Amino acid sequence: MKEMYPVVVPNDMVNPVLNGQKTTMRFAVRWPLFSRSDGYKRRIYIRKEVDHVNELLKKKTRNPMENISTPFRKGRRLYVKEAWHMCGADNPDGSPHTEFVYRADSETCKFCGKPVKWKSAIFMPSFIARIILQVERVWIERLQDITKNGVLKEGFGKDLVRKYAGNSHNYRLAFSRFWDSLHARKGYSWKKNPHVWVVKFFHLSRGKI
Ligand SMILES: [Zn+2]
Numbered sequence: 216m217k218e219m220y221p222v223v224v225p226n227d228m229v230n231p232v233l234n235g236q237k238t239t240m241r242f243a244v245r246w247p248l249f250s251r252s253d254g255y256k257r258r259i260y261i262r263k264e265v266d267h268v269n270e271l272l273k274k275k276t277r278n279p280m281e282n283i284s285t286p287f288r289k290g291r292r293l294y295v296k297e298a299w300h301m302c303g304a305d306n307p308d309g310s311p312h313t314e315f316v317y318r319a320d321s322e323t324c325k326f327c328g329k330p331v332k333w334k335s336a337i338f339m340p341s342f343i344a345r346i347i348l349q350v351e352r353v354w355i356e357r358l359q360d361i362t363k364n365g366v367l368k369e370g371f372g373k374d375l376v377r378k379y380a381g382n383s384h385n386y387r388l389a390f391s392r393f394w395d396s397l398h399a400r401k402g403y404s405w406k407k408n409p410h411v412w413v414v415k416f417f418h419l420s421r422g423k424i
Contacts, residue, residue: 219347222293223336225397227378228370229297229319232346235418237370241394242287243403244355244410287353287414295346296339304329315343348416358394359408366390 222240224232231237287293298318304327306312314326318333361369366376366386371393380389391405403409 219292219294219341221296221341222348223296224346225336226298226318227375227393229295229317229346231370231372231375232295232348232418233319236372237368238415238417239365239368240414240416241358241361241369241411242414243358243398243401244412246410287350287412289350289352291350292419293348293350293416294341294344295348296336296344297346298333298336299339299343300324300331300334302327302329302331317345347419349419350414350416352415354413355410356413357408358403358405358411361387361390363387 224240228237300316300318301313302316302324303311303313304324306327312326314324316324316326316331318331322331323329324331363386366389369390371386371389375393376384376386376389378389379392380386395405398404
């Protein structure tokens with residue numbers, strides 16, 4: 216089996232991955248720390264470097280920028296960490312059952328019908344992952360460069376747009392709010408327009424690993 220890397224997928228995004236609607240994911244680029252002359256360290260980037268990285272990524276060069284860590288290279292396999300639980304409740308007929316269940320399927324256990332206390336996706340062990348992805352292409356762009364079409368490829372259908380942007384029907388607004396709910400407090404808010412890795416992937420069935 217090829218080495219696989221974990222990727223945490225929020226609950227809202229699991230079904231869009233499963234049904235093939237979501238084909239890209241964005242992650243903030245963590246630029247390396249450089250010391251300034253006054254001793255402070257800060258993350259900096261040089262515009263020229265972004266073009267350079269994108270150029271090298273096109274040529275499929277391995278690890279074009281040694282000091283930026285990204286597990287998202289073409290051909291990499293990723294396993295999806297999602298909200299889960301092992302249900303140990305009894306079936307309606309009183310017989311015991313233990314099954315791994317996934318929150319994206321239903322808020323109640325699909326085997327016994329009882330409510331489940333979900334565990335965070337972060338703590339999902341790899342052996343119960345059911346979704347395996349393969350990286351097809353990677354590039355860097357600015358977060359706000361995303362178009363409506365780009366938001367669709369991020370897995371936003373009408374329901375998710377309504378959830379995050381109300382009746383505005385504004386896809387980019389929905390995506391910006393979704394993004395901020397995950398990344399704003401880490402310093403990568405929509406407003407700051409950070410550089411992001413755009414990872415295009417396809418879904419591998421477990422049988423192909
Ligand atoms: Zn159950």
